[in-house]
Amino acid sequence: MGAMTFETARQRADVIMEIRRFFSGLGYLEVDTPLLSPHLIPESSIEVFASTLLRPDGYRKDLYLVPSPEVWMKPLIAQGYGSIFQICKCFRNGEQQGRQHNSEFTMLEWYTVDSGSEENIGLTEELFRRLIPLGLPEYAYPPFRRLSVDQACEEYAGIVPTDYPEAEDLAEAARGLSLSPAAEETWESVFNRIFVQFVEGALPQDKPLVLYDYPARIPTLAAGRGDGRHSDRWELYAGGFECANCFAEETDYRRVESYFRQEAKAKAASPVPHAVNPRWTEMYRREHPRLSGVAMGVDRLIALTLGKTSIDGVIFFPLCDILDE
Amino acid sequence: MKAGAIDKGTCLLIKGDPFLVVEREFVNPGKGSAFVRLKVKNLINGQVLKPVMKSQDTVEEVNVSDRPCQYLYADDESIHFMDTDSFEQFTVPVEDFDDKRLLMKDGETYTVIMWEDKPIDIKIPYKVVYTVTEAQDAVKGDTVTGATKTVTVETGLTVKVPIFIKQGEKILVNTETLEYVERVND
Numbered sequence: 164m165g166a167m168t169f170e171t172a173r174q175r176a177d178v179i180m181e182i183r184r185f186f187s188g189l190g191y192l193e194v195d196t197p198l199l200s201p202h203l204i205p206e207s208s209i210e211v212f213a214s215t216l217l218r219p220d221g222y223r224k225d226l227y228l229v230p231s232p233e234v235w236m237k238p239l240i241a242q243g244y245g246s247i248f249q250i251c252k253c254f255r256n257g258e259q260q261g262r263q264h265n266s267e268f269t270m271l272e273w274y275t276v277d278s279g280s281e282e283n284i285g286l287t288e289e290l291f292r293r294l295i296p297l298g299l300p301e302y303a304y305p306p307f308r309r310l311s312v313d314q315a316c317e318e319y320a321g322i323v324p325t326d327y328p329e330a331e332d333l334a335e336a337a338r339g340l341s342l343s344p345a346a347e348e349t350w351e352s353v354f355n356r357i358f359v360q361f362v363e364g365a366l367p368q369d370k371p372l373v374l375y376d377y378p379a380r381i382p383t384l385a386a387g388r389g390d391g392r393h394s395d396r397w398e399l400y401a402g403g404f405e406c407a408n409c410f411a412e413e414t415d416y417r418r419v420e421s422y423f424r425q426e427a428k429a430k431a432a433s434p435v436p437h438a439v440n441p442r443w444t445e446m447y448r449r450e451h452p453r454l455s456g457v458a459m460g461v462d463r464l465i466a467l468t469l470g471k472t473s474i475d476g477v478i479f480f481p482l483c484d485i486l487d488e
Numbered sequence: 489m490k491a492g493a494i495d496k497g498t499c500l501l502i503k504g505d506p507f508l509v510v511e512r513e514f515v516n517p518g519k520g521s522a523f524v525r526l527k528v529k530n531l532i533n534g535q536v537l538k539p540v541m542k543s544q545d546t547v548e549e550v551n552v553s554d555r556p557c558q559y560l561y562a563d564d565e566s567i568h569f570m571d572t573d574s575f576e577q578f579t580v581p582v583e584d585f586d587d588k589r590l591l592m593k594d595g596e597t598y599t600v601i602m603w604e605d606k607p608i609d610i611k612i613p614y615k616v617v618y619t620v621t622e623a624q625d626a627v628k629g630d631t632v633t634g635a636t637k638t639v640t641v642e643t644g645l646t647v648k649v650p651i652f653i654k655q656g657e658k659i660l661v662n663t664e665t666l667e668y669v670e671r672v673n674d
Contacts, residue, residue, distance in 0.1 A: 166669065208519050257522065259514035345545070352542065355520040360540040363517060364525075383519050398518045408518055475665065 167479055171469065175477065177297055178465050179250060182271055185293050186248040189286075191273060194247050196235030198254075199226045202440035204234050204384070207429035210257030211437050212266075227437045228254035231458055232272050234443070237412075240274055240454060241446035248273035250461060256435055260483035262473040263404070267482065269461035276452040280395050280411040283455045284309075284373055287399060287407060291371070300470045303401045307371040312358075312393075315374060320361035324354045325378050325392045333357075350380045371401035384422055385410035399459075403472045407459035414454060416447035491524050492543030497601060497609050499531070499550035502539070506531040506550045508608050514543070531608055552608065555600045559592040569607075572597055580607045588612060590645040591663050612663045617672050618642060623655040 187193065201224060203211060212228040229235075232249050239247055253270040260266060275283055288305035295304065313323045320340060327333040330350040337344050337353050342360060344353045366372055375397035379387055385396035395411035413419055427439040462474045469477065494500070498509045511527035522543045529536050541547065557569040566579035567589060580600075582589060588610045592598060601609040618641035636648045639655075647661055649668045658672040 206519070208516065208521055258516065262513070263515075343545075345542075352521065355517050355523065356540065356542065358520075359515060359517050359523045359525065363515070364538075377518070381519055405518060475667075 167476055171465075171477055172479075174297065174469060175465050178294065178468055179269075179461065181293055181297060182250060182290070182461070185290055186273060189246075191246045191248045191275075192244060194236065194239060194244070194249050195251065196232050196239070196249065198229050198232075198252060200229055200234055201226055202234070202438040202443065203227050203229065204231075204443070205423060205426035205430040205437075205439050206230070207382075207426055207433065209255055210433060211435050212254045212256050213435050213437065225438060230255050231270060233456070233458075236272060236274060236456075238443075238446060240276065241449070241451060246273070246275050246278075260481065260486070262475060263463075265462065265474060265478055265481050265483075268474075268478070271459040271461050271464070272456065274412075274454055274456040276454055278453065278455045280375070280397055280409050280455050283409045283457050284397065287409075287457065287459075294464075294468055297468050298470070299468050300402070302369055303371055303467050305371065307373045307399065307401075308367065309373045309375060310366075311376045312374055312378065313376065315362050315366065316357065319365040320357050322357070324357060325380075351378075351382070354378055354380065366400055368400075368403060371399060371406075373397045373399055382422060382426060383410065384413050384419065386413045386415075387418075402467045402470075404460070404463040404467060406463050406467065407457055409455060409457040412454040412456055414447055414451040416444060419444045419447050489547055489549050490543065491541035491545040491547050492522065494524060494526065494541075494547065497611065499552045499601075499603060499608070500528065501548040501550050502528065502537070506603060507537065508603075510536075515540075531603055531606070550603065552601050552603045554611075555602050555607075556597055557600045558597050559594060561594060562589050562592075567592075569600060578607075585610055590643050591616065593618075593643055614663060615660050615669060616663055617658050617660055618645065618647075620649075620653060620655050620657050620659060623649075623653060623657075625654070 209230045211230050214226050216224040216226050231253050232251055236247060236249060250271050252267055254267050256266060258264040258266060288307055291305045313325055317323050322336050324333055327336055330353060333350055333353045334344040334348055337357055342356050344356055376388060376393040377396050379392055379394050383394060383396060385394040388395050397409050398405055399407040423444055430436060462478050465477045466474050494509055494512055496509055496512050500507050507528035507530055509526055509528050513525045515523050515525050523540055524543055525540050527538050556572045558572050560568040560570055562582060565582055567582055567585060568579050570577045591612045599611040600607045620639045621642050622640035624637065635651050637651050638646050639649050639653060640646050647668050649659060653659060653671060660669040660672050662669050
């Protein structure tokens with residue numbers, strides 16, 4: 164990886180300061196919640212880092228580095244904090260270090276109360292508009308192009324995966340596209356094979372792209388669209404990066420609890436299992452505001468403002484340099 | 489082997505043909521498990537494919553061997569090596585390894601990867617120290633912090649470096665990105 168130049172360090176500081184000004188100006192409260200947590204939200208697609216707390220009396224407790232500040236920000240929403248934002252370090256294990264990933268990275272996460280995912284597209288466009296004077300290249304200018312996952316799959320893979328509700332049928336369709344899903348592969352896994360092979364690399368890059376309405380078969384804490392097929396969530400692609408994702412947050416306690424049970428089970432079999440607090444979901448049993456949250460990779464955003472297609476050189480002491488991979 | 493263990497330089501058997509992995513990137517689609525995106529080159533006909541595999545997929549590896557060789561020189565057509573065990577000299581076409589030629593230093597020993605007596609890859613260390621052979625002095629008054637200039641090193645490779653780098657100095661270069669890493673003091 165290239166060394167961080169002073170100009171890039173300055174740009175980093177300027178972008179982060181502008182993000183703070185933007186959200187503070189809109190009345191969002193900045194919070195800084197713990198990075199070490201005794202329990203996490205189970206997400207089977209994310210590996211985490213585990214650590215151990217030691218006390219002088221010999222007490223030990225496993226603590227985990229947060230892969231996102233969600234686990235602490237959502238309880239603040241439940242306590243009535245209103246719209247909040249945070250810029251913090253997050254940690255994801257099991258990823259290749261380099262062009263797109265550093266296991267320790269800077270995340271911007273915000274939650275907008277009384278809002279759906281659509282309003283947060285507008286807000287993200289507004290944030291990008293604010294970054295134009297900092298050098299944002301024209302291909303990253305708002306307004307964003309919008310494309311549903313179904314449309315994208317039809318265009319670039321020639322099939323609409325949500326037309327195949329059964330995993331085996333989707334696997335058969337994938338074989339027709341000369342892919343080789345394993346026997347008994349999950350629906351989500353076959354979908355991702357199709358998406359990564361044909362769709363993701365073919366997405367238009369001349370403007371930022373909001374890819375919306377993901378298949379409901381991918382387990383997340385996003386609310387359903389009500390059609391049983393789609394989740395109300397979007398991902399933002401810009402300059403070759405997956406920059407941000409947004410959920411209309413699920414607030415129905417039955418569905419949140421069901422997600423927790425299902426994903427906690429899947430997570431228990433992962434290389435770094437972590438504790439899950441079953442009481443975390445209790446806040447949804449009380450009145451909860453309608454809510455939409457966005458997580459945005461700040462290192463990627465900074466790279467974007469510099470016209471770069473890699474986070475190479477925009478983070479101080481990246482892991483692949485420290486580890487000399 | 490598992491697809492997750494594939495690296496650049498791995499040779500795979502795909503539909504009966506041997507392929508060299510020239511690029512490998514792990515990708516995690518939004519809320520999805522890990523995939524490995526490959527760029528592979530057919531060792532027989534040069535055809536390039538870009539398959540995507542799940543990290544847990546099983547793939548078949550092709551047997552290749554390492555041959556330690558001294559890099560002698562390159563001309564317009566060939567790169568000349570000498571096997572350091574047998575002292576046998578051999579050449580490989582320049583166009584096959586155009587991206588490696590400017591990274592190799594005369595007289596240095598490199599590992600050449602062989603498949604059925606055919607050289608298919610040359611291993612270059614991730615970071616290499618080169619000597620700057622051509623560099624213009626910084627222009628007086630050009631004091632913008634972080635400004636860069638382009639210098640040439642002994643192999644002919646050109647690298648963007650900070651303006652304080654002078655002719656004769658040694659620099660560490662990342663051979664994958666071809667970017668300057670740091671100045672090396674003797």
